[in-house]
Amino acid sequence: MQALWRDLKHAIRRLRRSPGFALVVILTLGLGVGANAAIFSLMDQVLIRPLPVRQPSELVLLDGPGAFQGRTFNEMTFSYPMYKDFRDQNAVFSGVLARFPTQMTVVWKGQSERVEGELVTGNYFEVLGVTPAVGRVFNAADDRMPGAHPVAILSHGYWLRRFGGDPSIVNQPLVVNGHAMTIVGVSQPGFAGIQVGRSADVVVPMMMKAEMTPTWNDLDNRRSRWLTILGRRRPGVSTAQVESQLNVVYRQVNAQEIKDIKNASDTFRQRFVAKHLNVLDGARGLSDLRSQFSTPLIVLMCMVAVVLLIACVNVANLLLARATSRQREIALRLALGATRSRIVSEQFVESLVLAMAGAAIGLVLAMWTGSLLLATLPGNGASTLTATPDLRVVGFTLAISLLTALACGIAPALAATRSAVTSALKEEAGSVAGGGRQARLRRALVVAQVAMSMLLLAGAGLFARSLYNLRSVNPGFQVDSLLTFNVDPSLNGYQPEHVLSLFERIQQELSAIPGVRDVSMAEVGVLTGNQWGMTVRVEGYTRKEDEDMNPTVDGVGTRYFSTMGIPLVAGREFTEKDTASAPKVAIINQTMAHYFYGDNNPIGRRIGFGRDADTTIEIVGVVKDVRALQLRDQPVRCVYLPYRQDASLTSLTYYVRSAGVSSIGASVREAVQRIDPNLPIVDMKTMEAQVGESLYVERLVAILSVAFGGLAVLLAAIGLYGVMSYAVARRTREIGIRMALGAERSGVLWMVLREVALMAILGIVTGLGVAVYLTRQVRSVLFGLSPGDPATFAAAVACLFLVALLAGFVPARRATAIDPTLALRSE
Numbered sequence: 001m002q003a004l005w006r007d008l009k010h011a012i013r014r015l016r017r018s019p020g021f022a023l024v025v026i027l028t029l030g031l032g033v034g035a036n037a038a039i040f041s042l043m044d045q046v047l048i049r050p051l052p053v054r055q056p057s058e059l060v061l062l063d064g065p066g067a068f069q070g071r072t073f074n075e076m077t078f079s080y081p082m083y084k085d086f087r088d089q090n091a092v093f094s095g096v097l098a099r100f101p102t103q104m105t106v107v108w109k110g111q112s113e114r115v116e117g118e119l120v121t122g123n124y125f126e127v128l129g130v131t132p133a134v135g136r137v138f139n140a141a142d143d144r145m146p147g148a149h150p151v152a153i154l155s156h157g158y159w160l161r162r163f164g165g166d167p168s169i170v171n172q173p174l175v176v177n178g179h180a181m182t183i184v185g186v187s188q189p190g191f192a193g194i195q196v197g198r199s200a201d202v203v204v205p206m207m208m209k210a211e212m213t214p215t216w217n218d219l220d221n222r223r224s225r226w227l228t229i230l231g232r233r234r235p236g237v238s239t240a241q242v243e244s245q246l247n248v249v250y251r252q253v254n255a256q257e258i259k260d261i262k263n264a265s266d267t268f269r270q271r272f273v274a275k276h277l278n279v280l281d282g283a284r285g286l287s288d289l290r291s292q293f294s295t296p297l298i299v300l301m302c303m304v305a306v307v308l309l310i311a312c313v314n315v316a317n318l319l320l321a322r323a324t325s326r327q328r329e330i331a332l333r334l335a336l337g338a339t340r341s342r343i344v345s346e347q348f349v350e351s352l353v354l355a356m357a358g359a360a361i362g363l364v365l366a367m368w369t370g371s372l373l374l375a376t377l378p379g380n381g382a383s384t385l386t387a388t389p390d391l392r393v394v395g396f397t398l399a400i401s402l403l404t405a406l407a408c409g410i411a412p413a414l415a416a417t418r419s420a421v422t423s424a425l426k427e428e429a430g431s432v433a434g435g436g437r438q439a440r441l442r443r444a445l446v447v448a449q450v451a452m453s454m455l456l457l458a459g460a461g462l463f464a465r466s467l468y469n470l471r472s473v474n475p476g477f478q479v480d481s482l483l484t485f486n487v488d489p490s491l492n493g494y495q496p497e498h499v500l501s502l503f504e505r506i507q508q509e510l511s512a513i514p515g516v517r518d519v520s521m522a523e524v525g526v527l528t529g530n531q532w533g534m535t536v537r538v539e540g541y542t543r544k545e546d547e548d549m550n551p552t553v554d555g556v557g558t559r560y561f562s563t564m565g566i567p568l569v570a571g572r573e574f575t576e577k578d579t580a581s582a583p584k585v586a587i588i589n590q591t592m593a594h595y596f597y598g599d600n601n602p603i604g605r606r607i608g609f610g611r612d613a614d615t616t617i618e619i620v621g622v623v624k625d626v627r628a629l630q631l632r633d634q635p636v637r638c639v640y641l642p643y644r645q646d647a648s649l650t651s652l653t654y655y656v657r658s659a660g661v662s663s664i665g666a667s668v669r670e671a672v673q674r675i676d677p678n679l680p681i682v683d684m685k686t687m688e689a690q691v692g693e694s695l696y697v698e699r700l701v702a703i704l705s706v707a708f709g710g711l712a713v714l715l716a717a718i719g720l721y722g723v724m725s726y727a728v729a730r731r732t733r734e735i736g737i738r739m740a741l742g743a744e745r746s747g748v749l750w751m752v753l754r755e756v757a758l759m760a761i762l763g764i765v766t767g768l769g770v771a772v773y774l775t776r777q778v779r780s781v782l783f784g785l786s787p788g789d790p791a792t793f794a795a796a797v798a799c800l801f802l803v804a805l806l807a808g809f810v811p812a813r814r815a816t817a818i819d820p821t822l823a824l825r826s827e
Contacts, residue, residue, distance in 0.1 A: 011350035022354065025315050029358025029404060031711060032311030034365030035304040037389065037397045039704075041370050043297045044392055045385050046197065046290055050283040052190040054129025055232075059282035060242055062086065062229045064250065066275035067268055069261055069535075070223030076286075077225040080206075080218070082253060083121075086229060089249045092242045093231040095127035100227055101195065102212060104202055105491035105680055107175035108162065112678040114491070115158065117176070118193060118200035119209055125153075125187070127232050128194070134159070135170035135185030143205040146219065151205065152181040155193070158201035159186045176202060178493015179211045194230065196287035197385060214490050215650045222257055230282050243279040250277040267545060296701045299778055303459065303708045306452050308400065310712050313445045313452075314719045315408040319351060320442055348410060355405035359397050363389055366397070373700070378693035443759055446716070446723050450763025451770065453709070453716040454800055458771040460702075460709030461792040462782055467702040469784030470695055476626035476635070477526065478565030482687035483661045483668065484525065488651035492679055500580075500644060502675065503652055507557065509671040510656055513664060518563035518657040523555035523643055525653035526564075526628045527694040528683075536639065538596050539606040539615040551592055552628065552636055553609075555643035561587075561623055563655050571603045571621030578642040585642065587621035592637035607639070617641075631694060632783050661686055701781065713800060716763075717807035724756060724811035749812050756808030760801055768793065 015022040050056035063076040078086075080098070087096040097120065104117035122143025130137065133156050142149045152174060154163070163169045174181050181204070193200035210217045218224035233242055254273045258264070264272070284290075370387030377385075389397070489502050503521065510519045524532050533550045543549055558574050561567075569590060578585055586607060593602045602622060606615040625635030643649055658664050665684060672681055685693075692699070775787040785792070 008349055008353065010346060011353045014350060015353065021318065022357075025318055025354045026357045026361060028311050028314050028715065029355055029401075029408075030361030030365060032304075032308035033355075033359050033362030033397060033401060033404065034369065035362075035708065035711075036301075036308050036400055037362050037366035037393055038369040038373070038387075039297065039300050039304050040396050041366060041387065041389060041393045042293075042373065042385070043301055044396075046287065046293050047297060048284070049392070051128075051194060051285045052188075056283040058233045059128075059285075060231050060233060060239060061280040061282040061286070062231065062246070063278040063280055064275060065278070067271040068225070069264070070221075071218070071225065073226040074228075076228060078227050078229050079222045079225055080227055081220065081222045083227055083229055085249060085253050086231070086246065090231075090246060092234055092237045092245050094234050095123055096229065096231045097121050097124045097127045098206065098227040098229050099124060099194065100206075100209075101193075101198065101200065103488065103491060104176050104204075104212065105178075105488070106162075106202060107678060110678075112492070112680055113162075114488070114680040114682045115201040116198055117202040117204060117212070119204055119206050119212060121206045124203075127230070128191075130191050131188050132185040133188050134167045135183070137185055137187065138203075138205060143207050146207050147210060149205045149207050150179060150181045150211075151184045152176060153185045153187055153203040154183060155187055155191070155199055155201050155203070156189045157192055157199055174202075176204065177212050177214070177491045179208075194228075194282075194285040196285055197289035214493075215496055215648050222260070228286060239279055239281070243277065246279065247277050250275070265545070292697060295778070295781055296697050299459075299701065299781065300704055300708075303456055303705060306456055307708050307712055307715075308404070310449050310452050310715045310719075312404055312407045313449045314715050314722075315351075315354070315404075317442050317445050317719055317722055319347075319408055320445075344410070348405065351408050352402070352405040355401040355408070356398075358404070359401035362401075363394070363397055366393070376696070376700070378696050442723050446719050447759050447763040447766070449716040449719045450760055450800065450804065451767035453712040454764050454767025454796065455771045455774065456705070456709040456712040457796040457800055458768070458793055459775060459778075460705040461796050462775055462778075462785065462787065462789060463698075463702040463705045465785055465789070465792055466782045467695065467698045470631050470698055473627065473631045475527070475631060475691065476566060476624055476628075479687045479691055481657055481659060481661045482564070483656040483658065483664060483684070484653060484687055484690060485668065485684035486525065486651060486653045486682045487672065487679055488682070489676075489679060490650040492676070496647075496649070499649060503557075503643075503649075505675055506654070506672055509675060510654065510668060513656075513658075513667045513671060515660050515664060516656055516658045518559055519654065520560040520563040521557040521643065521652040521654050522560060523646065523649065523652060524552075524628070525690075526626065527630070527690050528653070529629070529694075531629055534609045537608045537610065537613050537615055539608075541596055552638045553641065554628075554638065555641045555646045555649065557643055557652075560640070560655075563657050564626075566626060567624045569622040569624060570601070571619070573621060574640075574642045579644050580647070582645075584617040584645055585620045586617045587623055587640040588619055589623055589625050589635065589638040589640075591625050591635050592639060593622050595637055631691070655687075698781075698783070713803055716800075717803050720756065720759065720804055720807040721810060723759075724752060724808045725814075746816075749816050752812035753805065753808055756804060756812070757801075760804035763804075764797055764800055768797065771796075 051059070053059070061076065062078065064078065065075070078098075083096070083098040086093075090096065099121070100119045102117055102119060104115055105112055106115050120138065122138050122140045125131075125137035126139065132153075135153075137153060138151070142151055154169070159165060159169065169183055170185060172183050174183050187203070192198075193203075204212055206219075209219055216224075218226065231242070233239070251273060254275055258269050258272050261269075261272070366389060367387050374385055374387055487506065489499050490496075494502060507519050507521065510516060524530050532553045534553050535549050536551055537543075537549070556574065558576055558578075561573055571587065574585070574587070588602060596602070597605065602619050605619050607617050607619065608615040609617075623640070626638070627633060627635060628638070629636075643652065656664065656668060668684070669681055672679060771793070772788050779787050
């Protein structure tokens with residue numbers, strides 16, 4: 001320990017004598033470490049970190065894919081009666097919980113806001129092992145009778161944000177979705193629900209379902225799947241045992257449920273009963289972010305790892321040059337009896353000091369970079385994420401810093417102590433042959449830098465071009481001059497019979513705003529990530545076995561297609577006459593028309609929704625296709641219905657077309673508030689911003705990959721410049737002799753640049769081969785181009801080769817300015 005402390009003091013003293021060298025190394029490592037820490041922090045929170053609950057490894061998620069008839073809200077969901085079956089008929093769980101995420105309107109002291117809420121079973125907090133920070137959590141007594149438990153629990157983050165952390169909020173009234181509730185507690189810090197990236201700000205017992213979702217209840221409906229189910233395994237029970245036992249229950253329940261499904265084919269009945277229940281790891285909870293960001297984060301993590309490798313190579317080159325300059329000192333110490341291991345240890349401690357200083361800089365950069373990334377997340381996607389490094393991130397940073405110290409310090413230290421003592425003591429500073437083992441090592445490191453830079457530059461070019469291709473896609477509607485926002489009066493206590501008139505009044509108020517050209521509405525907003533599908537029955541069309549008969553559906557208002565700029569191909573738009581009491585009508589898109597009717601005219605044909613439904617809905621129009629879910633998706637079959645004919649209408653997304661779309665936001669808010677000051681306006685933005693948010697993942701990958709590629713090229717250029725400057729300095733006498741013997745300056749210039757070009761070509765060819773292979777692994781992230789796109793690779797090659805020549809030109813130019821007389825006298 002004493003020797004380590006002495007080495008540490010000597011290392012700091014040596015670095016203080018070379019502040020420029022220390023600063024360059026620390027900043028280089030800080031950039032590499034900071035990039036890795038920032039991406040790892042996001043990757044850890046989204047993909048790796050378990051839920052902040054008791055023994056998360058014991059949690060499992062249930063998933064029952066397969067044949068089904070009825071209403072399904074999301075994947076991995078079940079009906080409430082089936083939840084009770086699993087809860088009451090298992091011998092493998094110590095507890096089973098269910099939850100349903102839903103938005104809620106909260107009114108406190110006359111101010112309303114839309115928040116993310118959650119309906120949970122009474123044992124939710126008990127099964128998870130979550131304790132209260134203030135007050136209490138729910139228990140079984142809070143979830144017995146429908147509508148009889150008007151209590152709520154706040155998340156710790158929402159409590160601090162909205163109520164200033166006031167503990168007296170417990171037992172105070174709160175209006176949620178128009179119903180008076182009592183706040184009974186605040187959940188523990190760090191816990192915001194089981195869905196990563198989404199904070200359940202207000203939690204309400206499951207038995208309050210009808211009050212929280214007034215247009216539908218479904219607590220007793222076996223053909224409505226809307227609940228996520230988690231279970232906690234009993235001690236000693238494996239996941240395989242859970243799956244085996246629950247599938248016995250699952251098959252029994254399915255065999256009973258199939259009896260209530262009429263007119264189903266024998267094949268469907270067999271598949272329905274034979275469905276297999278999957279038991280999945282629940283330690284990390286649920287996450288839409290995980291499925292969305294999994295591949296991009298892994299790609300970015302690989303890229304920053306390569307950036308760190310390039311930084312390490314650069315630092316290794318600097319340390320190698322520093323060790324070379326100290327070669328006579330090291331040889332003298334070896335001659336006086338110092339051991340090689342002792343000198344290597346000192347060199348390693350010096351590199352460790354530099355790496356730890358770089359880690360400190362890197363953590364600061366990681367916090368700054370992480371804050372920028374989270375600030376750009378659309379919606380409330382970052383509500384449970386943080387840029388502040390925790391112990392896991394700090395531990396990761398220290399670990400990679402230690403590896404960096406090993407990677408950067410050991411090779412130069414070994415190289416510096418490998419030379420023969422006698423020859424090193426006799427060696428002069430100058431040398432006609434300016435090469436040697438260390439020079440070859442430094443050139444090899446530069447070739448490796450160029451190769452890795454080629455890999456990152458090719459990837460950056462592919463991701464950037466992919467984003468450009470997506471931005472160039474025609475979504476099927478006019479994006480410019482369009483403002484959008486959402487309102488949901490059902491969350492403010494509006495009864496269904498009053499919702500329709502409210503929507504019409506809002507449309508009238510918006511249409512009266514000066515400069516507004518068109519106003520319309522839709523139940524499912526385009527490019528919001530939401531989708532509504534139903535099983536369709538087409539008059540005169542015979543359904544094939546296992547055929548997908550579930551087009552997307554949207555309820556829209558009058559002049560919707562005109563407002564959105566969606567061309568009408570045939571028929572008519574919806575009018576004021578298409579009310580709930582009028583004959584039912586529909587408009588379909590071209591993909592739907594071609595799928596079911598081929599080249600025949602679908603106008604006047606009829607459809608219905610439900611496997612056995614009557615075909616009473618008349619098709620009155622055909623419109624062009626729209627990419628409504630994602631720009632990278634091909635258009636799918638779509639049916640548009642008048643929202644006035646939807647009995648379960650709850651919320652609408654408004655679209656306002658105006659020449660001054662960026663300046664009418666305040667007028668729109670005033671128009672809505674004139675009708676109801678407590679009605680929250682949610683997600684107001686221009687359609688251009690909505691398109692940008694829909695491409696957030698692609699934009700994030702493109703921007704960061706270009707940044708990392710540029711950083712890699714910069715580091716490679718610095719490394720190349722350093723190697724060639726060192727080489728020119730070592731070959732001063734040789735160059736002087738050449739020029740004294742009549743060599744032209746252009747010949748000297750080419751001699752140096754030829755070496756630069758050779759290293760660049762070797763690195764580019766090596767990196768190109770690796771890039772061609774690796775980019776095939778990210779095919780799913782690209783759009784509109786192949787992984788080995790020739791134009792992108794050619795541009796990357798040209799860019800990197802040009803940068804390499806520019807980096808080598810300065811040392812080469814310096815070589816041509818050498819005075820032969822002074823060069824021959826130099827030592």
